[in-house]
Amino acid sequence: MSTIAIRVDDELKEKATELYKELGLDMSTAVKLFLTQSVKTRSIPFEIKDSSADDLLNKRLTDLIMENAETVKTIDLDNSD
Known part of the structure; x- marks a missing residue:
């Protein structure tokens, strides 16, 4: 059997142990x-x-879409007229 010694932050060790x-x-x-x-x-x-990189990418994509999107006031989906 072998032994492995690793160094970790005290708080990380405490949370992981819990x-x-x-x-x-x-x-x-x-x-x-x-x-x-x-x-x-x-x-x-x-x-x-x-996850912070994903959040940033999603924000950038949303900003690009909003900048380039045409404003749509209404869409008539009911053709019963």
Whole structure:
């Protein structure tokens, strides 16, 4: 059996320890699960995403649409006249 030593922010460790305790795990078991799943899938076992980048992109797209959109006052969808 090998030992892995990692450095993490105190607050991150505290929050992770709380979460894993709620899930019935300890830190060692949680890390083993992560490593096992990484090897099994040959990947990081979750999506890594920068939500702030997505938010910025969505805002820019919305701004572009609003700048280039024609104003529509009414649309008559009822052709019963």
